[in-house]
Amino acid sequence: MPEVCIGFEVHQPFRLNRHFSPDPKKKEKDLGTLYFDELNREVLERVSEKCYLPATQIILEKMDEGFHCAFSFSGTLIEQLEKWQPDVLSLFDQVARHRNSELLGQTYYHSIAGCFGDKSEFIEQARLHTDLMYDLFRIRPTVFENTEFTFNNQIASCVKGMGYAGAFTEGVDRVLDWRSPHHVYTCNDMPVLLRDIQLSDDIAFRFGNQGWDKYPLTADTYADWLSGTTGDLVNIFIDYETFGEHFWKETGILNFLSYLPLELEQRGVRTILPTEALENYQPVGAIDVRETISWADIEKDASAWMGNERQHTAYSAIQKAAAFAKDKAIWRYLQTSDHFYYMASKYGTCGEVHNYFSHHEAEDAFRTYMAILADFENRNIRFMKNKRSAKTLRTLTPEEAFHFASPFGYVGYAAYSLDQFCDLLRVVPADSIAYHQERGDIAHWIEHTLHDQKLAEDVIGRTDRQDLITPINERRELLWSHLK
Missing domain, CATH: 3.20.110.20 (7-stranded beta/alpha barrel)
Structure with a gap:
């Protein structure tokens, strides 16, 4: 017994x-x-x-x-x-x-x-x-x-x-x-x-x-x-x-x-x-847990908090927000697992459980989270070593994010920071990149939302995917070095 x-x-x-x-x-x-x-x-x-x-x-x-x-x-x-x-x-x-x-x-x-x-x-x-x-x-x-x-x-x-x-x-x-x-x-x-x-x-x-x-x-x-x-x-x-x-x-x-x-x-x-x-009791053996497990949902993994694109965006953003966190407590409140749980897009019994615990619809939970994180970072820029670089690297509100589209409409990707924009350039459809470059959308967004005129000038006319990624990647690495 x-x-x-x-x-x-x-x-x-x-x-x-x-x-x-x-x-x-x-x-x-x-x-x-x-x-x-x-x-x-x-x-x-x-x-x-x-x-x-x-x-x-x-x-x-x-x-x-x-x-x-x-x-x-x-x-x-x-x-x-x-x-x-x-x-x-x-x-x-x-x-x-x-x-x-x-x-x-x-x-x-x-x-x-x-x-x-x-x-x-x-x-x-x-x-x-x-x-x-x-x-x-x-x-x-x-x-x-x-x-x-x-x-x-x-x-x-x-x-x-x-x-x-x-x-x-x-x-x-x-x-x-x-x-x-x-x-x-x-x-x-x-x-x-x-x-x-x-x-x-x-x-x-x-x-x-x-x-x-x-x-x-x-x-x-x-x-x-x-x-x-x-x-x-x-x-x-x-x-x-x-x-x-x-x-x-x-x-x-x-x-x-x-x-x-x-x-x-x-x-x-x-x-x-x-x-x-x-x-x-002495241990009777060893377990090897290479992939994260949890007690959540049927999957018993991290998908309750990091199972969709919204959650990955927020998860990446809160880690990068450490550089802006003059107030460590607020930054840490924003790490609480529940915020990410509310963003889940699961169905069936698991979806019912998520809905029971959430006070928000998943999309609303995500938009609220990103808006608050963006406000938090923006408030702290004035205290930072290099304010100009911080302003370009900051998390953006849902209204400021770059929403990738094609002539046929939204293609399902949105960038909430320069970092995410650079990463998404590797996976968005080529016709979306061409569409935005023909219209001058990327340079306009970088200049007027990210306030980086130099980078905006560098990306004009670049239609090849890698040709566009290279200067953006180099620029973001340089800007992050200014915040260390």
Whole structure:
């Protein structure tokens, strides 16, 4: 009979302002209200009433009786609780300090920084998070769970290098092959705990599904499943908001949470903390995670955040925005994974889940994101070493972007910066390049939008693709050198 390690992800993002409009009169101290939506407070208050308060009171009572579980609090959630729900934060303080709980490390901003090629920002956000946990609760986490369980070999090495004893990630079949997730493994010599996908999602996604053949799921049935599972340990990890917010109280979810610890105890199933799991069980093998995995969607990869052209544009732009980030906090709020999740263009069940969590249509989410990022960079140009180069390299608003077309209309590509324009020149149809060059569109855009007259003059009359790419590529490299 295995032991059970249960963890909860507790996170709220600072959602972007759906009605954002640039306002030069707004000062730096007002950017929070300009960039972020007043909906954030409304959502937090609703989730606190329906989930955080009742579920945490249940958890505290059960921990007093011997139940063990782990929590991962994002820094953005903590900031919101400090501002709008101090009573909930007080309850979480009791949880954090309880002898039968464990706090996990993550990125402070619940960000996609772990996927960046340069891991320095990822490391810094992990440090900011552990400092926050210590400042609030006098605890420094020793086990890590990256944003939405995003994980690969490089992240494993990075987490190990930061001194963590181990990390959680998804028990993906293509990584495990024939093996069971119910053991400890290693990745690049770092111990990893693998989430049981089916048993976790039986609660997180299927609990309220009346069409499910196991509906209604009761605590005694679920405890039977766990007690009948083979292996060393079963890792159950779910969003905390499952209890009362994703599934309302009326579904019986809070009763399920209340009765589960007793049902496990009656069957002799022991709940343990992640640190205990790593201490009690030796790794039985290694996993090789060359391509990023996560707990999101059917694909279990990074496509929830980087699966379409919009998301790739935003993902590239936020990394380059580091050069403009006088205010590191705003730049980091814009790295929160939720912003990219809202831009997804998935269908079927995955699309329904994305739509449930999003306060924006995908295209609107993208346009809002790019408009806010462009405004943020533009505000910081005046502080930069070379303002002229920065102005040419900045992220553009949707209205300023270069939209590639042909005589027959838009061809599906848009450049939100000089960098992206140069990259897209390699893939856009040749007739689109010819069309714009005949009209003088490219030189006009470079001169009047990017404010680079020299480059505008250089591209006039160049109709060959490579002949056009060469001077633009050389120019952008020179301009970036001015910002270092």
